[in-house]
Amino acid sequence: MTVLQTRPATTEKTAPSRISVFLDAVAAEFLKVRTLRSTWAFLAGGVAASLLGAFILFMLVQSYDAASPADRLNYETADPTVVTMPFVMFFIGAIGAMLITSEFGTRSIGPALLAVPQRRTLITAKATVAGLIGLTCGAAFALLAFADARLMLGDRPAPINPWPQWTDALPTVLCATGIVTVTTLVALGLGALLRSTAGTLTTLGSLVLVAPIFAHFLPTVWQLRLASVLLPNLTPQLAGSDHPYLLSQTGAAAVTAGYVLLALGAGALAFRRRDTA
Numbered sequence: 001m002t003v004l005q006t007r008p009a010t011t012e013k014t015a016p017s018r019i020s021v022f023l024d025a026v027a028a029e030f031l032k033v034r035t036l037r038s039t040w041a042f043l044a045g046g047v048a049a050s051l052l053g054a055f056i057l058f059m060l061v062q063s064y065d066a067a068s069p070a071d072r073l074n075y076e077t078a079d080p081t082v083v084t085m086p087f088v089m090f091f092i093g094a095i096g097a098m099l100i101t102s103e104f105g106t107r108s109i110g111p112a113l114l115a116v117p118q119r120r121t122l123i124t125a126k127a128t129v130a131g132l133i134g135l136t137c138g139a140a141f142a143l144l145a146f147a148d149a150r151l152m153l154g155d156r157p158a159p160i161n162p163w164p165q166w167t168d169a170l171p172t173v174l175c176a177t178g179i180v181t182v183t184t185l186v187a188l189g190l191g192a193l194l195r196s197t198a199g200t201l202t203t204l205g206s207l208v209l210v211a212p213i214f215a216h217f218l219p220t221v222w223q224l225r226l227a228s229v230l231l232p233n234l235t236p237q238l239a240g241s242d243h244p245y246l247l248s249q250t251g252a253a254a255v256t257a258g259y260v261l262l263a264l265g266a267g268a269l270a271f272r273r274r275d276t277a
Contacts, residue, residue, distance in 0.1 A: 018121070025116045025125035029099060033129060038098050045091040046141055053084030054148040061152050064160050077162040077242070078153060080145040081176050086232040088141045089183040089208045095137075096130035096184035097191040097200040100271075104195040119272045123192065127264060130188040131181055138180025142173045162241070171239035179235050182256055183208060185264050186231075192267030208232055229255050 016024075033039050057080050064075055103109040116122040146169050153161045163169040186207075191200045208231050215227040227233050228245040236243035237252035247255065 021116065021118070022121055022125060025121055026128050028115070029125050029129040032102075033095065033099060033133065036098055036102060038102070039095050042091040042094045042098075043137070046088045046137065049087035049091065050084055050141055050144050050148075052087075053080045053145060054152075056083055057148060057152055061156070061160070064156070073159070075160045077158075078149065078160045079162045079172070079236075080149045081142065081172060081235060084145045085142065085176050085180070085235065086208050086212065088138070089180050089232065090205055092134055092137045092141075092180050093183040093187035093204050093208070094201055095133055097187040097204060098197065099126045099130055099188055099191070100267075101191040101195065101197040101200050104191075105197055120268075123268045123271050127185060127188060127268075130184045134181035134184030135177065138177040138184075139173075141180070142176040145176075146173050172235065172241060175235045175238040178238070179231060179256070182260055183231055186259050187263075189260075189263035189265070189267030192271040193263075231259065 057078055060075075060078050064072060064078075067075070100109075103112055112122065113119065116125070149163070149169075150166060153163075155161075158164070162172075183204075187200065187204050190203055191197075194200050194203065212227060212230050212232050215223050215230065217223075218226060224244065224246050228237070228247050233243075233245055234247075234252050234256055237245050237247045238249060238256065240249050
């Protein structure tokens with residue numbers, strides 16, 4: 001007689017793959033950014049900046065129409081991105097900063113690391129979400145500024161109309177979108193480095209709003225040298241449009257990449273090596 005011995009079935013738990021962990025982390029970061037009230041406040045700030053830029057453009061067009069033919073030749077280009085996009089960069093960049101500074105402020109960074117112990121994976125997921133937010137919102141606001149300009153400028157000639165054909169604006173719209181994306185990643189890196197919402201937003205505001213104004217008070221040579229490497233002024237240099245700055249398109253691309261590498265790289269390094277307490 002043969003006796004059959006049966007063993008209880010064992011269930012082996014397989015560890016989730018790195019890709020699934022990363023995708024789950026990205027989904028969690030999207031959920032976090034949607035539930036932050038500051039996200040919607042900063043988006044409202046971007047809308048307000050766009051409306052303000054449209055109003056300034058409207059007043060400029062009215063002034064242009066009332067001017068004499070000789071005075072019209074002295075008008076500057078009515079590029080709405082010059083007025084609107086620096087504020088959009090700040091507000092959308094602030095959303096990227098809040099992805100990490102809000103967790104340090106509320107001490108929820110600890111539970112986040114319990115859910116995703118690999119800090120490299122967590123900061124990469126945050127950078128992915130920040131980049132997607134910058135890309136989407138940057139494109140929306142850049143297109144809105146362009147649509148306002150086309151509607152108000154109509155068939156008015158240069159110099160007030162920077163785009164005789166609508167296709168001429170595509171490089172500017174694309175480059176403005178890219179700079180907003182870069183600014184959002186830079187803000188995330190600054191947030192990981194500084195760990196303070198107030199400090200990060202102050203630094204971001206100084207970089208995209210205060211520094212361009214400060215540059216105008218410098219002597220002409222230093223004014224152009226400083227202004228050429230500032231984030232808001234990289235858009236026309238990347239697009240290859242008419243501008244007074246010093247960088248070529250290749251140089252502007254290198255400076256843009258340098259911003260991301262320095263800010264995001266330093267922030268990621270600090271996040272991985274420093275204690276979260």
